[in-house]
Amino acid sequence: MSQERALWFTWSQIPGLGPILQKRIAQHFGSLAAAWSAEPDKLLAVDGIGLKLAWAISEHRPRLDLDAIQQAPGSFITPADAAYPELLYEIPDPPPILYYQGKLELLSACQQRPAIGIVGTRNPSDYGKRWTRRLTKTLCRAGFPIISGLADGIDRIAHESCLEANGNTIAVLGTGVDVFYPYRNRDLYREIGQSGLLLSEHPPGTQPEKVHFPRRNRIIAGLSRATLVTEAPRKSGALITAKLANDYGRDVFALPGSLDNVRCHGCLDILSQGAQMILREDTLVEALGAIPVAPAVPSAKVCPDLPAPLLAVFQAITVEARSLDAIVPQVSELSTGDILSALTQLELMGLINCVPGTQQYQLCPE
Structure with missing residues (x-):
């Protein structure tokens, strides 16, 4: 089980933290991994999290054994899995598990x-x-x-x-x-x-x-x-x-x-x-x-001169905005930090856009 997949499961076990807030946390910090060590004052920046819940999250996290959860079997998927439907993740409160x-x-x-x-x-x-x-x-x-x-x-x-x-x-x-x-x-x-x-x-x-x-x-x-x-x-x-x-x-x-x-x-x-x-x-x-389905992943031929890491990340982006949590499982050979770096480079190259006020990315219109 990947760390990000385990974190979706782990965060869902925190009392008082429902699907809406879990998605907001993932979007605000870019990933649940980035939010895992956030101090209460940083958690307060997430819409819907008050001081009481921020401290409750901070106190509850040490009780959860992330390593044990990563080793646990289970027939379930999370937004960190490629099989998780993007269409379902679009709703305000997608099920974390x-x-x-x-x-x-x-x-x-x-x-x-x-x-x-x-x-x-x-x-x-x-x-x-x-x-x-x-x-x-x-x-x-x-x-x-x-x-x-x-x-x-x-x-x-x-x-x-x-x-x-x-x-x-x-x-x-x-x-x-x-x-x-x-x-x-x-x-x-x-x-x-x-x-x-x-x-x-x-x-x-x-x-x-x-x-x-x-x-x-x-x-x-x-x-x-x-x-x-x-x-x-x-x-x-x-x-x-x-x-x-x-x-x-x-x-x-x-x-x-x-x-x-x-x-x-x-x-x-x-x-x-x-x-x-x-x-x-x-x-x-x-x-x-006539109803459109999810857009296909763009072909690598669109930008043949990209280095391999950038190309791998670019291929995970679609014309519809995708969160970092949806992108990471598609580029499992790279770390989250490397993916974020690649996203920044692709944005500077004018190939993708970061949706203002979010941690979501989409292809630039041709």
Whole structure:
């Protein structure tokens, strides 16, 4: 386990330090390694950290055995891992730890084709069931990965339909990846754990708690380029996912339904608020296909005369801003200090920009 990967895990164990502050610390200091030895007065410069928390962090750090954590095994990824989705790291509170079971390479598939979140009520009507199956299979045949929450109802139908169509499906859980909830979905859990991917920010063995599921929804929205609500009443948790997706600047679609069916009222509400209406499968596929995916890493041929260390760092930069934590794992042969030096040189050469007020870097426009 690399030091930066271990530090994401270690910082997450500090009481009172949630995902929002952990990301802010990484951005402020450039890396969690640089922040590890920071004095309380330096930590106070991070927005959201007060004197009490700064001292609590300073006092808690010596109790954590970083060396032991680096040696510990575990099926999880952090923002320091190349497999961690950049799209998820864009949200304000990306999970510092993602435990997984199954095919981790499916996260890479989401970089090739926009992943689509499909959510809705736990008690769908025949109309909701039929159209969820139909839309899911159509999207799978078009190559879109499907993400949902493995709850009863729409979630279950979306996962099952995806597997039936030999598509790629990712289930984001509100429990540990080894906990069946609801228990009646255990066969589907096992199938996704073998053929798809189970993800959770909670350690193995974590039992369901009410607060876990709204938090789970932010990960579904964060992983998805677009979110589809196929059927949902006004108080459905699916609407939380849709709102978060909209807040993150992602596309939101909804299936219209009858005014006589209360299970459609949530969809009708978000349609009135600007969600895109699903009227035909072919136009939906066309609209989703127009959504950009993560940009490809630029070719080394763009700048052939760079020395090897600079070229390695340059190849890790994209047209979208990337944090140092996302860059470091891509250039594992260099130290963080060498990477920072290379970034400075590339910026002086006019090849990359540092986003003002952040520790994020992007390619200069051609």
